Amino acid sequence: MHEISLVRNIFRTLKEEFPDDFGQIRDIYLTVGILSNVQPIAMENAFQAVLEDEPGYRNKNLKVEVLPILIHCHYCDKNSLVEQYRFICSYCGKPGKDVIQGEELLIKKVEFED
């Protein structure tokens, strides 16, 4: 995907949310669903590249967690894991595309330096 622009978005978002404490941010935890097409390694490399480019961003770490796809079935009211991109309820076998997890592109948590 377009990892560099995503990394810049992370910094822009954090600067907006924490205008006073941005400099103290140390660890950034990102949650990405499989459907976001974000590769953790590519994301971490892009993050390092942006850090080197922007001296003000040094000493920050990025941790990326990948979430599998979950769909909710309206027929049996259960959630099931999507494997091999088969969007089918694993309990009743009916197709479903009500994705309840897997599209995330979220900053889940940030930790600040004292």
Next chain:
Amino acid sequence: MEAIKPKSNRAAVGSLQCDNTTFNLLKVNDFVAKAIRDRLPEVLVVNLCSSPGSGKTTLLQETGKRLKGKINMAVLVGDPETERDAIRMRDVGIHALQIVTGGMCHIEAQMIYQALDHFDLDGVDLLVIENVGNLVCPAAFDLGEDFRVTVLSATEGDDKPKKYPRMFLTSELMLVSKSDLLPYVPFSVEAATLDARDINADIEVITVSSLNGEGLDQWCDWLIERVSEKKSKFQEA
């Protein structure tokens, strides 16, 4: 969204944790996409996606010719560089504006919103956004469209739906294009349809050829029906 800010900068040595922040990195895009929907309550917006070279522009040229006198179509076309596609649209009398993304692999909602300021949509029933040729990134960006249509050409291979699942998951219609080449290439419309419906059971499929005209009337009827649905929804509201 309420962020939990660090309560004190006098905490013990170590770190302060800020939990459940969950800032969506696409929140700006999604906000602008909603603004586009609010701005165009009467115009049907279709986001046309595909790989490069699948025949989107040729398809829209043929579509424009067939819709003439029935509904009014306008096209916003995105490419990393050049204005060639908008020129091709205008050559056949389609009202079109080019969005040059400057190397970017997808169109973002902000680009559409800005383009709307320079694009007269008076009397337009259907706005087609011809996205940058790419089956990955455009899938993540809502452009305020009513429908997403993905073109898959016969020469690309029938394995694409499973390789690029998010695009087919988020599309309402798949157009299998260049059907005039089907006798010459190992592409099974049935296999592509099965794979696409494995991902998205509701996806509609129309097989089209811009060269010999196959399926174009069905595609145009699909557009005309969606336009009239949108207009009656607007009139009810």
